[in-house]
Amino acid sequence: MPVFKVRRALGARLNDAGIEDAELDARHMLRAVFGDVALDAGPDHCLDKEAAMQLETMCARREKREPLSHILGSWEFWSLELRVSVDVLTPRPETERLIELALGALGSGPSKILDLGTGSGAILYSLLSERPEALGVGVDLCPDALKIADANARALNLNKRIQLIEGNWGAALDLAPFDVLVSNPPYIASAVINTLEPEVRAFEPMLALDGGADGLDAYRAILPLIPCYLKSGGWFAFEIGADQGEALLNLAQTQENIQKIEIFQDLVGRDRVICGYSN
Ligand SMILES: C[S@@+](CC[C@H](N)C(=O)[O-])C[C@H]1O[C@@H](n2cnc3c(N)ncnc32)[C@H](O)[C@@H]1O
The missing domain is CATH 3.40.50.150 (Vaccinia Virus protein VP39)
Structure with a gap:
């Protein structure tokens, strides 16, 4: 899936979990996994399987309202x-x-x-x-x-x-x-x-x-x-x-x-x- 779509999907999931700054949290998670590059990536830039799994784990923790700081460390x-x-x-x-x-x-x-x-x-x-x-x-x-x-x-x-x-x-x-x-x-x-x-x-x-x-x-x-x-x-x-x-x-x-x-x-x-x- 292209990175921009992943970011939107993450943001939507976090928003549904009641997180106030869902978009910002999604950006922080993407940055933690890929560095700044991923945030500016074009529509052709896709995630590999390992990265997608890492993000899934982070997102699942955040959905349970674990602080972003604890997830990022x-x-x-x-x-x-x-x-x-x-x-x-x-x-x-x-x-x-x-x-x-x-x-x-x-x-x-x-x-x-x-x-x-x-x-x-x-x-x-x-x-x-x-x-x-x-x-x-x-x-x-x-x-x-x-x-x-x-x-x-x-x-x-x-x-x-x-x-x-x-x-x-x-x-x-x-x-x-x-x-x-x-x-x-x-x-x-x-x-x-x-x-x-x-x-x-x-x-x-x-x-x-x-x-x-x-x-x-x-x-x-x-x-x-x-x-x-x-x-x-x-x-x-x-x-x-x-x-x-x-x-x-x-x-x-x-x-x-x-x-x-x-x-x-x-x-x-x-x-x-x-x-x-x-x-
Ligand atoms: C609100 S936190 C502040 C942490 C850090 N200074 C900051 O501003 O981010 C309060 C700190 O006081 C410590 N603390 C609580 N009771 C204490 C006590 N009786 N004596 C010494 N430290 C205590 C806690 O373990 C905690 O780390």
């Missing part, structure tokens, strides 16, 4: 190609807002960055890729997530500039003080998780999603650690849920030894990041 974030799996959150485009803000706060010289809940390493490695003199520490409770983070650091040639620590939010206190503390902690209220798209509720790690009854458990644990982790005048930024800005501002303002707390919005105007400084 990698995902792009801040122009970095990151390995992903069931053990890490697939990095989201809205997290790039935190990267922009952090780059504004980081100087160009040497600095020490801490990323709590590092997962694939998306946040930490994006920052290190932009700041060649910076060093970083990534903490995560999930050992399998840290294996992915380690593989990504090696693939990006950042492994000599990072240290990965398995443990709870306070696990890197021995390595303080840091200049910058970033985190995208789990922040979805437990009861909401079952209402999310199947790609998220059935395939993303619960440890990366579940923020407790009101979604704020992780912030309650991390906020008191800010003055212990940061040097005086150090900067922090946490990603937050779109409906959590006010609650987090209230929570952060009761915290001693942090100041100049601000909420920033993402590209579509929703609350997305809370930032501030250590006294």
Whole structure:
């Protein structure tokens, strides 16, 4: 069958399975199997049997709502190609807002960055890729997530500039003080998780999603650690849920030894990041 017809058929099947960006997903799958060439192929360009079978397997998985990132095995974030799996959150485009803000706060010289809940390493490695003199520490409770983070650091040639620590939010206190503390902690209220798209509720790690009854458990644990982790005048930024800005501002303002707390919005105007400084 000619490639353009395969693409249409794939798109139609994914659309019937309820996938929002069916056409885009079909293109990603074709590109994964053939490279860019197939997307521009003329009407005479046909698939061989092996390629058709590969695509069939991918499409069947996607029809069951497995995330495209898991099927492809990698995902792009801040122009970095990151390995992903069931053990890490697939990095989201809205997290790039935190990267922009952090780059504004980081100087160009040497600095020490801490990323709590590092997962694939998306946040930490994006920052290190932009700041060649910076060093970083990534903490995560999930050992399998840290294996992915380690593989990504090696693939990006950042492994000599990072240290990965398995443990709870306070696990890197021995390595303080840091200049910058970033985190995208789990922040979805437990009861909401079952209402999310199947790609998220059935395939993303619960440890990366579940923020407790009101979604704020992780912030309650991390906020008191800010003055212990940061040097005086150090900067922090946490990603937050779109409906959590006010609650987090209230929570952060009761915290001693942090100041100049601000909420920033993402590209579509929703609350997305809370930032501030250590006294
Ligand atoms: C929302 S994911 C963020 C992953 C990655 N930083 C990103 O932005 O794509 C949250 C991460 O926090 C980790 N995590 C959850 N609870 C934790 C805890 N108590 N201590 C340390 N890490 C934790 C999870 O394993 C997960 O990797």
